Amino acid sequence: MRRHLTGAIALAAAATLALTACSGGGSSAEKTGTAGGTLTILTSATQIDLDPAKSQNLAITTLGLIERRLTTWDIEKGKDPKVVPDLATDTGTVSDDGKTWTYTLKDGLKFADGTPITSEDVKYGIERSFAPELSGGLGYHKSLLVGGEDYQGPYTDGDLDSIETPDDKTIVFHLNASYGDWPWIVSMPAFAPVPKDKDDPKTYGQDPVATGPYKVSSNKQGTALELVRNTNWDKSTDPVRTAGPDKIIFKESQDVSTSTQSLISDAGSAKTSFLATYLGAAELALVNKNPSAKERLATSDAGPISYLAMNTQRGALKDLKVRQAIEYAVDPKAFIIAQGGSQAAIRATTLITPGIPGRQEYDLYPSGDDGDVAKAKQLLKEAGHADDLKLTLWAANDPSNQAQAQALEQGIERAGIDVTIKPLDVNTMYTDATGDDPDYDLILGGWQPDFPSANGNIQPLFDSSQVGGGGYNLARYSSPEVDKLIDQATAATDPAQAQSLWAQADKRIMQDAPVVPLTYAKQSFLAGSDVENFFIASFPAYPNYLTVTLKQ
Structure with missing residues (x-):
């Protein structure tokens, strides 16, 4: 049975590349807390x-x-x-x-x-x-x-x-x-x-x-x-x-940079506030320069995934060798730098993300820290596209996503592929991308699973039922073999059996190279000095609002 589901943080994560995982600053969470005070949550x-x-x-x-x-x-x-x-x-x-x-x-x-x-x-x-x-x-x-x-x-x-x-x-x-x-x-x-x-x-x-x-x-x-x-x-x-x-x-419409500077200063109401939007590279750099603020930073372990989806239903990207060439051409180190460096992300090679039970590590396209341009050129030559391939890359028009898109462009162009970046309003971009006939070749996406099961990593992004119609299968990938594995894993009520099937689906999908796994993000959030029980666990990569307390 084919299912048409909707991803949770799906759009938010994909749109902002807000990704996830484990612990950081702040005191340990308890199931009882000191009552009182006014907590302010700053959000963009x-x-x-x-x-x-x-x-x-x-x-x-x-x-x-x-x-x-x-x-x-x-x-x-x-x-x-x-x-x-x-x-x-x-x-x-x-x-x-x-x-x-x-x-x-x-x-x-x-x-x-x-x-x-x-x-x-x-x-x-x-x-x-x-x-x-x-x-x-x-x-x-x-x-x-x-x-x-x-x-x-x-x-x-x-x-x-x-x-x-x-x-x-x-x-x-x-x-x-x-x-x-x-x-x-x-x-x-x-x-x-x-x-x-x-x-x-x-x-x-x-x-x-x-x-x-x-x-x-x-x-x-x-x-x-x-x-x-x-x-x-x-x-x-x-x-x-x-x-x-x-x-x-909740204070809405807050500028992340301005909020970060206010929390760094830690004066007045900033002491009892935290920023619900994760910090970008520029904000992290500011916090790292201030020892007091750095102690108040909660940073996740590597978790959710950012990825480059290739439109498998479009032009030369229908060819497996072309997609494999792009797997090798991408410059992982440059992309990590664009995301904010090692404090913000580590390299990804699998679709199931760290912190999800049953995840198995593997790398089908080993290319070193900088990519393997020679391997990419060889595959393009075998596919008959040694020097004639032109691709359009969609990315959100904010500075962070544009910097990441440029890192991808520069890496891929080393293999002789001409890449044109198309900046788009994030809401417009994902509305169009999840429609029935978008005209992108490549699109920069991100994913925070909706719940800690590999189901949340695989089904929404790679089930053929999720192509178009608002689904988040941005690679527009369709494989009857993978669909069958997804159905089997979804139906399994024994966790060990389900995890084994999801791991099989993960590797089988990557054999078809519909996406380039780029990084597992490490999200950082900043709080004022009077905010207690402010932490990030192994899943998800967000503070637990339900347990935050204030010093009295």
């Missing part, structure tokens, strides 16, 4: 939509402060990520050979207005995520649930029969096929409960009915989002969220 985002149906938020970031789901992520410094119960009593009871999953809600759960949370509220929240007017959120569940492929949401189609609520505390999911990662899927934003009588699809994202430790007190898009305590949140039912600060303010 120009708006924050809080509608869970439209959100691509990670479980540990913004929406996780306001909305709970059936499960969530237990993210601790120095430990592997775990999926744990949130609203549910466990991570799911599986039956019917992996195709039926049952959850029971905990006792005493309430919305911020004091009304009880029921299984019907969870069902309705999921159903509304299918509505075309609420598109843009994570869509893994949409084609996994029986009938989901054709369902258009509750506003027009009523109930989705594959989600059953036999009583107020029980919810049952019926899937098209076995799916071992379902406990991770129900941790995604769409699985937050929504009371039907409070739902207005046009405005719900401004002030959703909270189930987490915070609720919205003010939301001025483009300027600031303010959260205050939800007094109907019960800590005894929520072992993951510490709810330290009394108030959390």
Whole structure:
């Protein structure tokens, strides 16, 4: 069965090359924290939509402060990520050979207005995520649930029969096929409960009915989002969220360079702030010059991937030898320098990223630190394109992505290929690139998996169902053999079996060379001196907002 899924951080990661992994500065995270104070989170985002149906938020970031789901992520410094119960009593009871999953809600759960949370509220929240007017959120569940492929949401189609609520505390999911990662899927934003009588699809994202430790007190898009305590949140039912600060303010539309300089100075409100946007090369250089700021930097281990996708359905790039030539022609060292040096990234050779269980290291195209130009020229000559190949490279028009594109251009042109960089607005670029007939030859992309399974590395980027139609298969790659491996790995409920199949798919894809793995990024985030429990674990490459506290 072919599935059409949507990548999570997909667009955000690909657009900004915001990638990931392990620990850095700040004190160790605890499950209890000192309460009080106002935490300010600085973000370059120009708006924050809080509608869970439209959100691509990670479980540990913004929406996780306001909305709970059936499960969530237990993210601790120095430990592997775990999926744990949130609203549910466990991570799911599986039956019917992996195709039926049952959850029971905990006792005493309430919305911020004091009304009880029921299984019907969870069902309705999921159903509304299918509505075309609420598109843009994570869509893994949409084609996994029986009938989901054709369902258009509750506003027009009523109930989705594959989600059953036999009583107020029980919810049952019926899937098209076995799916071992379902406990991770129900941790995604769409699985937050929504009371039907409070739902207005046009405005719900401004002030959703909270189930987490915070609720919205003010939301001025483009300027600031303010959260205050939800007094109907019960800590005894929520072992993951510490709810330290009394108030959390998201300051939007912040310039990364200006915010970095403010945090380096560490004066006034900067002491109780952190920057939610990862630092680029220029910002890292500034921090490294200031010993105090450097101590407040949290940097991940190597994790998510940046890559060069080759349009396998276009011109000379249909030829495997041409694609292999580009694998060798790229200058890895120059690209790493453009990303900010060894503090920002290490070289990548596989598609499954570090920190993901079951990853196997290999390198099918060993080319040294600088690339292997002679090998590239040999392959181009064998393909009949020794000196006549002209390719267009799409890259976002911000300085960071343009510097990286130029590093790629210079490396590839050493092999005799003429590369023209086309700078594009990031939103326009990915809208066009994920459409049905884009005219790029090469495109610079990046990927942060939506959950810590190789499923999140492989399926969204290389399943043939993800070509066009909004899918993130930017290489426009199609292989029946790989599709079969993906289906087998997805259906496996035994983790060891699934991991083995994903590793096979990884290497099989690279034999066809649809992309050049470039780097595994190391993201760095800066906090003020009064911010505590500010860290990055092995996955994902973002601070855990749910556990941040302030010095008192």
